[in-house]
Amino acid sequence: MASNLIPITVAHGDGIGPEIMAASLHIIKEAGARIETEDIEIGEKVYLRGGTAGIEPSAWESLRRTKVFFKAPITTPQGGGFKSLNVTTRKTLGLYANVRPCVSYHPYIETKHPGMDVVIVRENEEDLYAGIEHRQTDEVYQCLKLISRPGSEKIVRYAFEYARRNNRKKVTCFTKDNIMKFTDGLFHKVFDEIGAEYPEFEKEHWIVDIGAAKLADTPEAFDVIVMPNLYGDILSDVAAQIAGSVGLAGSANIGAGAAMFEAIHGSAPRRAGQNLANPSGLLHGGLLMLVHIGQPDVAELIHNAWLKTIEDGVHTYDIYKEGASKQKVGTKEFAEAVVARLGQKPAKLKEASYSKEPKQGAGDAYVPKPRANKQLIGVDVFFQWNERDPEAFGKRLEQLNGDGLKLTSVSNRGVKVYPEGFKETFCTDHWRAGFMSEQTGGPVTHNQIVGLLGRLDKAGLDFIKIENLYTFDGQKGFVASQGE
Ligand code: NAD
Secondary structure, X not given: OOOOOEEEEEEOOOOOHHHHHHHHHHHHHHOOOOEEEEEEOEOHHHHHOOOOOOEOHHHHHHHHHHOEEEEOOOOOOOOOOOOOHHHHHHHHHOEEEEEXXXXXXXXXXXXXXXXXXXXXXXXXXXXXXXXXXEEOOOOOEEEOOEOOHHHHHHHHHHHHHHHHHOOOOEEEEEEOOOOOOOHHHHHHHHHHHHHOOXXXXXXXXXXXXXXXXXXXXXXXXXXXEEEOHHHHHHHHHXXXXXXXXXXXXXXXXXXXXXXXXXXXXXXXXHHOOOOOOOOHHHHHHHHHHHHHXXXXXXXXXXXXXXXXXXXXXXXXXXXXXXXXXXXXXOHHHHHHHHHHOOOOOOOOOOOOOOOOOOOOOOOOOOOOOOOOOEEEEEEEEEEEOOOOOHHHHHHHHHOOOEOOEEEEEEEEOOEEEEXXXXXXOOOOOEEEEEEEEOOOOOOOOHHHHHHHHHHHHHOOOEEEEEEEEEEEOOEEOOOOOEOO
């Protein structure tokens, strides 16, 4: 292997995958990319051979060695029992960042938002997607939302580094920290802290609801947007859709040790094998890959040739429009048209420009903060209790006070219902009771909590979980119920 070539692992996928991968690699190689490809098999055939994850163990060997995965879309067979290859790859390789540029190409591709050029950077590993869900009572189910400082720092730093490498001007953060003060609050705080290390960018934070409305209405007001997992999942689809270019968008999944690049569309089986498919989505994934492996010069060359091809009206069937387009071409001819324009720049569409500065930091080196002084000051005990009378429940729990612990309040779905609740508050069978030290704010021991649980058990109460209540350097590490 020549030492200046970067090895990348390529999967040709299913349906239109092999055709659009051949076309994309042709363009990338003709543009002088310094890469060496090695092929692996993924997708339908592997699933049907009995590999429930759609990928062979031998393929991991290549991926772990090259650490760069260029992936064509695959077909997930119908029926249960097949695991999502994307989720498996993301989890196995620790791909914490999902990056999706959503760009409109007005007037060549129809869109209501001609000036849109937004990149969504989505956290990919935590939030409500940690998959920790429980049914706790007959009536209540729970999904745990986890936001960590290392996870937030990595994604926010990645967003700023991306902005720097792609000559962007502004980075926006979306959270719902007016409601989720701890989880989303941490993400917002980290955005402010890390943002301070990048003075060259304009920075702003939006509450996700109004931010999403603004994004859908005036996307040209945004540049790079970084978000926790759930909001990013939803809004990256909204953004791609309103840009009018779902079929043209690529995406990157980035981790500390590896990265995966693909189109956002699927394998379009009905179009397979007819030299019809548009290779642009996968090619855009390839551009993100070239920047990632330190070849922004090649990415820029291809990107501008691609823009010129679109501008010249050379279009595949999916974007062909009588009047606006000039020539309807197949997959191979489209690739040739891009190759023929290498070195040219668009006249009307915004020219692509990438920073040629060497990569400064991948954004994944986490330096732990000094540990806080953590003090146990109480416990929330959760119960299933099927009578809907808060007063009776509170009184019953008070009888179990003792050993220095006392009941402070009872809540139902986060609303205080005892003492002094409103009888109008609807109660489910899922209750939370807070117990704290008899001396206000005083310390509590694990032993006192174990004693309390013993008393609750003896009283025949069905406790379903506990959450310890701590202070961290004197600051409360929990949120009080509404009405407390
Ligand atoms: P799809 O994205 O494959 O197709 C949706 C529509 O867009 C179809 O009309 C299709 O013809 C068209 N289309 C998509 N890509 C195109 C292209 N490059 N050029 C021209 N037209 C294109 O979505 P689907 O039909 O819902 O799914 C088909 C298969 O793809 C399913 O098995 C699904 O599981 C899989 N899928 C895979 C991925 C992936 O591998 N990342 C993503 C989404 C769907």
